[in-house]
Amino acid sequence: MRAGDRSTELAFVNAGLLRFFYQTTDGKEFNKSFVAENQFTAAYSAFLTDMPARFSIQALEECHLLICDLHMVVNLFDRHGCWERLGRILAEQLFIKKEAREAEFLLDDAETRYRNFQKQYPGLEGRVAQYHVASYLGITPVALSRIRKKLKTDFP
Amino acid sequence: MRAGDRSTELAFVNAGLLRFFYQTTDGKEFNKSFVAENQFTAAYSAFLTDMPARFSIQALEECHLLICDLHMVVNLFDRHGCWERLGRILAEQLFIKKEAREAEFLLDDAETRYRNFQKQYPGLEGRVAQYHVASYLGITPVALSRIRKKLKTDFP
DNA sequence: TCAGCTCATTAAACTAGGTTAATTATTCTC
């Protein structure tokens, strides 16, 4: 999926790894998030607001996705309260994650964000290129390399 | 409310203005958000995860709040699907807002974030001290003052 | 009216991170 598209798909990642990224007008990319196996994902806010998505999605590994249409899910919401509840809880989870990321950007410098990333997504660092991690942290690959060097000498 | 408290209150701001802020270990404060009249608010993610809140709340103006307990609201969720739906939609709105703020921090520099703030919260700038705006943007009052000076000379 | 606040501005020195570019690993291909 590309930024500007209108997607109404909900996907369950059965295997593989996706990255979600924004692009600036001058071509730079910033990773919004990674989604790996056993996670649900969608351009949900774009769907809810009936707007084109602001971000693009790229498969970083060979993926196996189970896909359905979000309209179907919304129909389920109408059908029975248990689906509505599922929808609520999923939205709440999304909110909690994004709020935590907001706090990180407000409070933490790049080094702290990097260490958070390692704790929060164990194993992911080995699966993606370093410049993708940097982009997720909101810094350049050069800056991340510097931070890693510093951490190595600080805690060898 | 103070960071570390467990609040289970939901408030409707009838009049006045609140600010929500994080504090770093060395005493610095960062405004997470402002909530003005006719808005609902709560330490919702803390309530959902059954954790103490990470942020504090301060009234910036004389406020009139209508308060109820979130447990009551959750009971309503069980009572009838229409409440569950309301809960879902509110959670979705929260998510959409936080996702937008994530995008800002990833993509925009301080000047752009300031201009966004002005557009997005018209009238608010006149109601709060400038250093509160700076804190919301994630910069120091000094930096904001410089940005304002630059904007004045650029577009007099 | 003046002293005592708090807030905004300005300046100067500093720092984290950006930019550019060169260098070194890695991996892939043939």
Place this chain on the structure above:
DNA sequence: GAGAATAATTAACCTAGTTTAATGAGCTGA
């Protein structure tokens, strides 16, 4: 194994934003 990509590191210089401190501009209250 040689060449050719692609990634990561390093270095040198640059910039946006921080820190500290001084100054000015409103308020407020006795």
